[in-house]
Every structure is written in structure tokens, then in C-alpha cells.
Amino acid sequence: MIIRCRDISKSYFRGSLEIPVLQGLELEIPQGGYYALMGPSGSGKTTLLNLIAGIDRPSGGHLEVCGHALNDLDDDELAAWRAAYVGFIFQNYNLVPVLNAYENVELPLLLTDLSRSQRRERVLEALELVKLADRMGNYPRQLSGGQEQRVAVARAIVGDPDLLVADEPTGSLDARNAEEVLGLMERLNREMGKTILMVTHDPKAAQHARVQVHLEKGVLERTVEVRR
Amino acid sequence: MNYLHLILRSLLRSKRRTVLTVLSLAVSVALVAVLQSVLFTLDSFTKNPNASNRIAVRHKVSITNLLPIRHADWIRRQPGVEAVMGLQWFQGVYIDRSNFFPNFATEAEYLTTVFREEIVDYSESQFRDFMRDRNGCIAGQALADKYGWKVGDVITLKSDIFPITVRLTLRGTFRSRKPSDEQALHFHYKLLEEGVSYMKGHIGNIWVRARHPEDVPGLIERIDRHFADAVDPTTSETENAFQLTFLKMMGNYSAMIQSITAAVLVAILVVTANTMAMAIRERTTEIAVFRAMGFTGLQVLGLLMAEGVLLSVLGGGLGLGIAWLMAGGVRQTAGTFLPYLQDFTVPGEVLMFCLHATMGVGLLSTFIPAYRATRRPIIEGLRAL
Numbered sequence: 194m195i196i197r198c199r200d201i202s203k204s205y206f207r208g209s210l211e212i213p214v215l216q217g218l219e220l221e222i223p224q225g226g227y228y229a230l231m232g233p234s235g236s237g238k239t240t241l242l243n244l245i246a247g248i249d250r251p252s253g254g255h256l257e258v259c260g261h262a263l264n265d266l267d268d269d270e271l272a273a274w275r276a277a278y279v280g281f282i283f284q285n286y287n288l289v290p291v292l293n294a295y296e297n298v299e300l301p302l303l304l305t306d307l308s309r310s311q312r313r314e315r316v317l318e319a320l321e322l323v324k325l326a327d328r329m330g331n332y333p334r335q336l337s338g339g340q341e342q343r344v345a346v347a348r349a350i351v352g353d354p355d356l357l358v359a360d361e362p363t364g365s366l367d368a369r370n371a372e373e374v375l376g377l378m379e380r381l382n383r384e385m386g387k388t389i390l391m392v393t394h395d396p397k398a399a400q401h402a403r404v405q406v407h408l409e410k411g412v413l414e415r416t417v418e419v420r421r
Numbered sequence: 422m423n424y425l426h427l428i429l430r431s432l433l434r435s436k437r438r439t440v441l442t443v444l445s446l447a448v449s450v451a452l453v454a455v456l457q458s459v460l461f462t463l464d465s466f467t468k469n470p471n472a473s474n475r476i477a478v479r480h481k482v483s484i485t486n487l488l489p490i491r492h493a494d495w496i497r498r499q500p501g502v503e504a505v506m507g508l509q510w511f512q513g514v515y516i517d518r519s520n521f522f523p524n525f526a527t528e529a530e531y532l533t534t535v536f537r538e539e540i541v542d543y544s545e546s547q548f549r550d551f552m553r554d555r556n557g558c559i560a561g562q563a564l565a566d567k568y569g570w571k572v573g574d575v576i577t578l579k580s581d582i583f584p585i586t587v588r589l590t591l592r593g594t595f596r597s598r599k600p601s602d603e604q605a606l607h608f609h610y611k612l613l614e615e616g617v618s619y620m621k622g623h624i625g626n627i628w629v630r631a632r633h634p635e636d637v638p639g640l641i642e643r644i645d646r647h648f649a650d651a652v653d654p655t656t657s658e659t660e661n662a663f664q665l666t667f668l669k670m671m672g673n674y675s676a677m678i679q680s681i682t683a684a685v686l687v688a689i690l691v692v693t694a695n696t697m698a699m700a701i702r703e704r705t706t707e708i709a710v711f712r713a714m715g716f717t718g719l720q721v722l723g724l725l726m727a728e729g730v731l732l733s734v735l736g737g738g739l740g741l742g743i744a745w746l747m748a749g750g751v752r753q754t755a756g757t758f759l760p761y762l763q764d765f766t767v768p769g770e771v772l773m774f775c776l777h778a779t780m781g782v783g784l785l786s787t788f789i790p791a792y793r794a795t796r797r798p799i800i801e802g803l804r805a806l
């Protein structure tokens with residue numbers, strides 16, 4: 194299992210008022226899984242994704258991801274862990290506007306000790322995978338939304354992480370571009386063995402995953418294998 | 422791409438804002454650099470290492486009261502004294518008041534001994550001509566060049582403080598190590614003494630050259646003690662202390678310059694802090710993305726601080742360039758009525774001060790917004806849009 198959530202709880206505080214979001218949540222995802230996390234708005238999908246991706250900490254319970262007990266890592270260790278194991282794909286792409294496509298993809302590699310030419314090789318490989326090698330000099334504002342999200346996918350995989358997390362990756366895209374990005378993610382899962390956890394509202398998008406998990410009021414309601 | 426590249430790109434995110442900030446920094450730093458250089462230049466006259474043998478003696482009551490020239494004779498006889506020279510500020514106007522330069526009625530025979538370090542290059546024969554001609558005068562080379570004077574020319578000076586006009590013949594010129602030391606004109610004290618009745622036997626200052634710098638404190642003490650009960654008591658001080666007294670007559674320029682400097686530094690701190698706070702605030706989401714990707718808080722802090730320092734150093738560097746260009750203008754304008762500023766430049770000390778100050782401004786102004794940005798939870802940054 195690449196992800197193990199044991200009795201995870203998470204509350205937010207508004208002043209002294211406790212807002213429980215997740216309660217006693219149990220979830221296991223095997224290596225190479227492609228899970229779609231669904232549920233009504235406010236059910237805690239993003240919260241759970243953030244905990245698993247190590248950018249937020251649970252209020253209680255035990256979290257083991259990619260072989261590391263996240264509870265035991267301090268902030269800097271957690272940052273190093275994210276750099277090594279997790280690729281992020283956001284709904285709004287979140288590319289750096291002053292960097293071109295090539296540089297955006299190269300960004301996470303600044304944290305590695307790869308040489309310039311090794312970095313170049315990796316960046317070109319990632320850009321070719323998302324079929325944007327010919328646009329590598331373009332700045333985000335010179336790309337369509339779909340292209341931007343594909344650059345973001347290239348950035349997420351360039352460091353060769355085991356786990357990809359995507360919060361509504363197609364939420365800002367039209368149907369055609371959404372299909373393209375979903376197809377890409379499917380390939381990453383199938384051909385490269387990436388474990389993917391994707392939050393989505395869209396049942397069509399969720400069809401691309403292998404397993405759909407439904408979150409309702411902070412607890413997992415049901416898990417469905419997708420049949421094709 | 423490397424980190425420097427990344428920082429430069431971030432700086433150019435809002436070109437207009439960056440350019441405006443750099444320009445306002447540049448103008449402010451240029452002002453500070455020029456003012457600090459003025460202070461430094463003036464200070465150098467009160468810290469002249471060549472003056473360590475010299476004592477200036479003046480009337481105890483005020484710098485404008487006259488001393489009997491007999492005092493000089495007594496001082497001349499004291500052990501450890503190499504030479505003594507009476508000197509009277511004449512304030513002669515050459516054609517027009519705007520042609521200001523210092524001119525003195527001097528016991529000229531002692532001039533090249535007392536001011537050996539300043540009058541370094543001159544013609545013996547010209548000086549002999551000067552000594553022989555009671556209407557003769559000598560001038561610094563830079564001064565002679567400025568007015569196109571040649572040896573033999575007649576220079577008429579109408580005094581602003583004595584009821585006398587002197588017609589002098591230029592008999593020679595001298596060179597110094599610094600242009601500011603080549604601005605003076607000297608003529609014979611006898612001429613003043615004969616032309617102005619109350620000057621008979623009187624002089625404004627007496628300059629004493631000790632054989633050894635270590636004799637200076639003892640001589641000062643001995644001179645002032647000897648004349649303490651005389652009708653005209655003296656105040657003696659080192660030449661550097663005297664220069665300071667003289668400059669202080671213009672007011673406490675040092676405190677003024679320092680307070681302007683402080684005010685300008687605070688102003689650019691505010692300008693830079695505002696720019697960096699804006700630059701960081703609009704990048705809240707991006708900073709969260711960087712950290713999600715695995716950049717540590719410290720790394721992000723470093724990137725932002727480097728950006729702030731680069732911004733302020735760009736402004737500071739440009740400002741120093743402007744100050745350097747302005748230095749020539751200062752020499753030509755302020756230098757004509759304040760000869761101290763004749764060799765005005767932006768000295769290395771001021772350069773370093775300004776660079777350090779702008780780096781400090783960059784660090785200080787960026788630290789607080791940058792630190793707060795890196796303390797902010799990542800998930801909050803990702804949610805902010």
C-alpha cells in the first residue's frame with residue numbers, strides 16, 4: 194500500500210469554534226492505483242488530498258505515504274519528502290507567469306542535484322510526453338488553458354514522483370481539453386505506473402480512474418471499482 | 422535556468438513598479454552619496470595628516486580679534502619651533518564677488534616652510550622675485566589657470582573687510598598635491614600693514630610649525646599659558662581643530678547632513694518595503710505552489726530576500742552612478758564659493774556606506790513580508806486567489 198490512512202481526523206478552528214471535517218477516516222491505496230475522490234462540496238475532499246500530499250497535517254490518526262510516516266516528519270523533512278515523492282496538479286494550473294513552459298517544468302528540478310544537461314533531458318522528456326515540446330518557449334499567457342494544464346502535468350512528473358495528486362484538474366477546462374488531460378493522466382498511470390489520487394466533481398472524469406471513493410460528511414461512504 | 426535567473430525574472434514581473442522603485446531609490450541614494458561626500462570632504466580638512474606639525478594661534482576672544490605680531494616673535498624663540506608665520510584673511514574681491522577664492526596677507530618668507538606639505542612644487546627664482554617685490558603675490562596653479570593669469574599680470578583685489586584695494590603683480594605660482602590647496606593667493610603682510618593703520622603691528626592668526634608632531638601639545642600649552650595674562654590672550658589649537666572651528670562657523674552642517682541622510686534612508690526603506698510587500702502579496706499562491714513542490718520556507722525566504730536586496734542594490738548602484746556624475750558639477754559650482762570642495766569626489770568610504778545602506782534597506786524591507794509569507798500555511802496560500 195502506497196497510502197495508508199488510519200483513523201484520520203481533521204478539524205479546522207474558527208476562533209475557538211471547532212469545525213470537524215474528517216472523522217476516523219480509513220483509506221488504503223495500493224501502488225499504481227488510480228483513485229477518484231468524489232463527494233458533495235464541503236465534504237472534505239480537498240482536505241483529505243492535502244493531508245495525503247503532506248501540505249497539511251491531520252488533527253489525529255496515522256498517515257503513511259510512500260513508505261514514510263508523515264506524522265514523524267518536521268516541516269523541512271516534509272518539504273524534502275514532497276519534492277521526492279509527490280507531484281501536484283491544480284485546478285488553476287498555477288504556472289509561474291514570468292517563466293516559460295520549459296522553465297516552469299524545470300522549476301522542481303532546481304531542488305535536485307542534477308546537472309544542467311541532465312535537467313534539460315528530463316524537461317524535454319516531460320514536455321514531449323505532454324506533446325508540448327514545440328511550445329517550450331511560450332509563456333503561460335501564450336498558451337491555452339488545456340496547454341497550460343499539460344505543462345503543469347509535465348512539471349508534476351518531471352521529478353519522477355511515485356504519487357500524483359490532482360484537485361479538480363479538469364475543473365477549469367472545456368470537455369475536449371478535459372478529455373485530453375484525463376487521457377494523459379491515464380497514460381501516466383498505465384504506462385509509467387504512477388499512483389494517482391484525483392479529486393473531482395465530474396462523473397465523466399471519475400470514469401477514467403480505476404476506483405471511485407465517495408466522501409460524505411467526513412467519512413468514506415463507498416468505494417466503487419470502475420469497469421470498462 | 423538557475424536561481425539568479427529566477428530572481429531576475431521575478432523582479433521583472435511588474436516592470437513599471439520595479440523601474441519606478443529603482444529610480445526613486447537611485448535619486449535618494451544619489452542625494453545621500455553627495456551629502457555624505459561633502460561631509461567626508463569637509464571632514465578631511467579637519468583630519469589632514471599633513472597638518473600634524475602645525476598649530477594655529479588666534480585671539481582668545483574670537484576668531485576675528487587681532488593679535489599683536491610681537492606674539493609671533495616670542496613664539497619663534499621657543500624650543501621645538503621650526504617656523505612661525507603671521508597670516509591675515511584679506512577677503513579681497515577680484516572684479517566681482519562671484520569670483521571667490523581665499524587670499525591672504527602673509528609673512529611670506531615663512532610660507533614654504535610652514536606649509537611645506539601643501540606648497541610642494543614652485544620655482545625658486547619666482548619666489549625670489551616675489552620676495553623682492555612688495556606689491557608681488559603668488560597663487561596656486563589651479564587658481565591662476567582658472568583666471569588665465571600669467572606671471573607679470575596685475576591682479577586687483579578690493580577687500581571686503583579692510584578699507585583698502587591692493588594692486589598686485591603675480592610673481593609666481595605653486596603646485597600642491599590637491600586642487601583645493603592650489604586655490605589660495607598670498608601677498609605681503611607689509612602691504613596691508615602700511616595701507617590700514619589699525620593693522621600696524623597686528624595680525625589675525627599666527628601659524629606655528631613644530632619640529633616634531635609630539636612637541637605640538639606641549640607648545641600649545643606653553644603659548645596659551647604665556648599669554649594668559651597678556652592684554653591679548655591666545656587660544657592655540659592644532660590646525661585640524663582650527664579648521665573644525667572655522668567650518669563650524671557655517672553651522673552644524675554635520676548634524677544636518679546626518680539627519681537628512683537618516684530621513685532619506687527611512688524614506689527609501691518605506692518605498693522598498695511597500696514594493697516588496699506588494700510583490701510578495703500578489704504572489705501568495707505562487708509561494709504556496711513553490712512550497713508544495715518541496716521548496717522549504719527558508720529557501721523561499723532566501724529567494725524573496727535576494728530579490729529585495731537585488732532591487733535595492735540596483736537602485737543604490739544607479740544612484741552612486743548619478744552621484745559620481747554630480748561630483749563634477751559640485752566641484753564647479755559649490756567649489757567656487759567653498760574652496761574646500763574643489764577636490765570633491767565620492768570617496769570609497771561613501772561608496773561602501775551607500776552600498777551597505779541599500780543592502781540593509783533591501784534586507785530590512787523584505788524580511789517582514791517575506792517571513793510572513795513563508796510562515797503562512799501552504800493550504801491557505803493555495804486557496805487564496
Ligand SMILES: Nc1ncnc2c1ncn2[C@@H]1O[C@H](COP(=O)(O)OP(=O)(O)OP(=O)(O)O)[C@@H](O)[C@H]1O
Pocket residue numbers: 205206207212214232233234235236237238239240241
Ligand atoms: N482553512 C479552513 N478553515 C476553516 N474551515 C475550513 C478550512 N478549509 C476548509 N474548511 C471547511 O472544511 C470543509 C471541507 O472543505 P474542503 O475544501 O475539504 O471541501 P471539498 O470537499 O474540497 O469541497 P469542494 O468540492 O467545494 O472543493 C468545508 O466545510 C470548509 O468550509
Ligand SMILES: [Mg+2]
Pocket residue numbers: 238239240360392
Ligand atoms: Mg475542494
